[in-house]
Amino acid sequence: MKKVLFLTGDYTEDYETMVPFQMLEMVGYEVHTVCPDKKKGDIVKTAIHDFEGDQTYSEKPGHNFVLNYSFDDVDITEYDGFVIAGGRAPEYLRLNTKVLDMVKYFFKEDKPVAAICHGIQILTAADVVKGRKLTAYPAVGPEVTMAGGEFQSIAVDGAYVDGNLVTSPAWPAHPSFIREFLKIMGATVTI
Template sequence: MKKVLFLTGDFTEDYETMVPFQMLEMVGYEVHTVCPEKKKGDIVKTAIHDFEGDQTYTEKPGHNFTLNYSFDEVNVNDYDGLVIAGGRAPEYLRLNQRLLEIVQHFFNENKPVAAICHGIQILTAANVVKGRKLTAYPAVGPEVTLAGGDFQSIPVDGAFVDGNLVTSPAWPAHPSFIREFLKIMGAKIEL
């Protein structure tokens, strides 16, 4: 059984944590959800970001999400892929040096990585986007460019693939985001 490491944190976007976690478990992966300074059984609070015609998304309280693995017990060599949720969590998660080292491992080993929305802020902080084509929530685009990445402006329900990296602008992209991640993970789904 393949293992996926899933990075999330307080005020992560609700759908960007709950839905990919459930989808990846549904296809049979063992998914370890972790957050720095938290242990298995701890919760992260989520926020629901919605697109309601304003100049940016609106934010509402989400659900409590229970972590199923302890961050301090992560051994990067145990994982076949990495998923990074968006929301507000990445703005503070990217300050954790161990988390950045974990992300760098996946790129150094060319393992599959999927990041959505503001999760790309972790990639820019980990210095792994230089020379890569990727997308993100549009407000994160300047960070991608400053970090040496080639920002791709795509529809909110799309996914962009560059080698081992799958990125998407926001949660409306879940079907394409997860489909593309499953492809680079080597999954075969017969309908």
């Protein structure tokens, strides 16, 4: 069974944690959800970001998401893929050097990485986007460019693939985001 490391944190976007976690478990992956300074059984509070015609998304309280693995117990070499949720959590998770080292490991080993929305802030902080094409929530686009990446402006329900990296602007992209991540993980879905 393939194992996926799933990074999330307090005030992560609710759908960007709940939905990919459930979809990846549904196809049979063992998914370890983690957050620095938290252990198995701890919760992260989520926020629901919605697109209601304002200049940016609105934010509402989400659910409590229970972590199923302890951050300090992670042996990064055991994982086949890495998923980074968006929301507000990435703005503080990117300050954690162990998180940045995890990201660097996956890129060095050319293992599949998927990041959505503001999750791309962790990639830019880890200095792994130089020369890569990727997307993010549009407000993160300048960070991608400053980090040496080539920001791709795509539809909110799209996904962009560059080698081992899958990125998407926001949660409306879940079908394409997860489909493309499954492809780079080597999965095939037949109906």
